[in-house]
Amino acid sequence: xxxxxxxxxxxxxxxxxxxxxxxxxxxxxxxxxxxxxxxxxxxxxxxxxxxxxxxxxxxxxxxxxxxxxxxxxxxxxxxxxxxxxxxxxxxxxxxxxxxxxxxxxxxxxxxxxxxxxxxxxxxxxxxxxxxxxxxxxxxxxxxxxxxxxxxxxxxxxxxxxxxxxxxxxxxx
Amino acid sequence: xxxxxxxxxxxxxxxxxxxxxxxxxxxxxxxxxxxxxxxxxxxxxxxxxxxxxxxxxxxxxxxxxxxxxxxxxxxxxxxxxxxxxxxxxxxxxxxxxxxxxxxxxxxxxxxxxxxxxxxxxxxxxxxxxxxxxxxxxxxxxxxxxxxxxxxxxxxxxxxxxxxxxxxxxxxxxxxxxxxxxxxxxxxxxxxxxxxxxxxxxxxxxxxxxxxxxxxxxxx
Numbered sequence: 609x610x611x612x613x614x615x616x617x618x619x620x621x622x623x624x625x626x627x628x629x630x631x632x633x634x635x636x637x638x639x640x641x642x643x644x645x646x647x648x649x650x651x652x653x654x655x656x657x658x659x660x661x662x663x664x665x666x667x668x669x670x671x672x673x674x675x676x677x678x679x680x681x682x683x684x685x686x687x688x689x690x691x692x693x694x695x696x697x698x699x700x701x702x703x704x705x706x707x708x709x710x711x712x713x714x715x716x717x718x719x720x721x722x723x724x725x726x727x728x729x730x731x732x733x734x735x736x737x738x739x740x741x742x743x744x745x746x747x748x749x750x751x752x753x754x755x756x757x758x759x760x761x762x763x764x765x766x767x768x769x770x771x772x773x774x775x776x777x778x779x780x
Numbered sequence: 781x782x783x784x785x786x787x788x789x790x791x792x793x794x795x796x797x798x799x800x801x802x803x804x805x806x807x808x809x810x811x812x813x814x815x816x817x818x819x820x821x822x823x824x825x826x827x828x829x830x831x832x833x834x835x836x837x838x839x840x841x842x843x844x845x846x847x848x849x850x851x852x853x854x855x856x857x858x859x860x861x862x863x864x865x866x867x868x869x870x871x872x873x874x875x876x877x878x879x880x881x882x883x884x885x886x887x888x889x890x891x892x893x894x895x896x897x898x899x900x901x902x903x904x905x906x907x908x909x910x911x912x913x914x915x916x917x918x919x920x921x922x923x924x925x926x927x928x929x930x931x932x933x934x935x936x937x938x939x940x941x942x943x944x945x946x947x948x949x950x951x952x953x954x955x956x957x958x959x960x961x962x963x964x965x966x967x968x969x970x971x972x973x974x975x976x977x978x979x980x981x982x983x984x985x986x987x988x989x990x991x992x993x994x995x996x997x998x999x
Contacts, residue, residue, distance in 0.1 A: 635812060636806060639803075640803035640804075640805065643802070643803035652803075661819060664824060665820075666827075722798055726802070765790035766787040773795070
């Protein structure tokens with residue numbers, strides 16, 4: 609799979625002592641994007657904070673990367689994916705063990721409006737749309753964060769945008 | 781409407797505003813870093829501890845691995861059987877000059893003479909005749925080694941180093957008694973006597989000459 613080369617992306621450089629600046633500049637936008645991608649601000653905040661925590665431990669090395677914040681974003685996305693994967697497994701196990709199906713956990717899609725539309729998007733489309741439309745990343749930065757090619761990101765964005773545009777206006 | 785969307789240009793300000801409104805900015809951003817910082821510091825401390833622990837474990841594993849692959853030296857020693865029939869195993873201690881800490885294990889064959897340096901009740905072996913011969917040899921010394929020197933009256937084990945010689949043990953022949961005159965480090969002299977008057981004796985004497993050569997005198 610072709611992915612975007614990180615070295616070809618220009619990023620603000622951070623020194624060893626600039627962890628706090630990087631945190632203040634990017635924590636909240638990342639949390640907002642992952643909140644839309646995952647549907648839960650608490651989970652998004654935990655994932656981004658954990659990613660920054662990992663970066664803090666290794667900041668001397670990570671600050672020398674071409675895109676240190678891209679590394680943090682990538683870790684946060686993976687953390688969020690892991691979290692929801694675990695949740696899905698738990699839910700399935702609960703469903704198997706549950707004697708009464710009416711005790712199932714509520715699906716995120718039961719939420720209303722645009723939330724429900726976003727929640728119904730496939731993972732890749734949802735994450736791409738969140739990074740591009742909420743965190744305002746470029747296609748190239750989104751590709752780096754998702755380890756995809758720019759063409760793949762454009763495809764996911766187009767598909768997500770098409771679905772959202774189709775149904776959004778119909779939502780009361 | 782969908783036909784109007786350009787796949788190569790995904791920018792859509794309206795959609796961007798709508799999606800952004802789903803996750804409004806948090807009002808209290810200023811103290812987020814201050815609240816998160818202690819957690820970061822703890823994470824770094826944990827990481828350092830894990831790194832140190834892993835390094836130590838790897839070092840220990842490496843040392844153990846090297847020790848296992850190179851082979852642990854066996855407890856080898858000088859096994860001697862003296863004329864009285866006793867078996868004595870002496871550990872090789874090539875670098876030490878301490879003669880008091882030498883450990884020995886002695887087993888006596890069934891029906892043999894008693895254990896010890898005093899004459900036992902065993903049968904003699906023709907060494908009661910006094911010897912009138914005397915030998916003297918000179919040996920250049922390099923490094924430290926354990927050596928056994930034998931005379932008609934018994935044998936001794938010594939460690940020989942550079943200009944030092946130390947008595948490790950002495951084993952008299954049957955019916956002989958031992959008289960240690962010098963046990964090192966400049967000289968070792970042991971006399972083995974037999975007879976009620978103790979006049980018949982054999983002597984082993986080890987010393988260094990001025991050139992550092994070991995001189996063995998056996999009479």
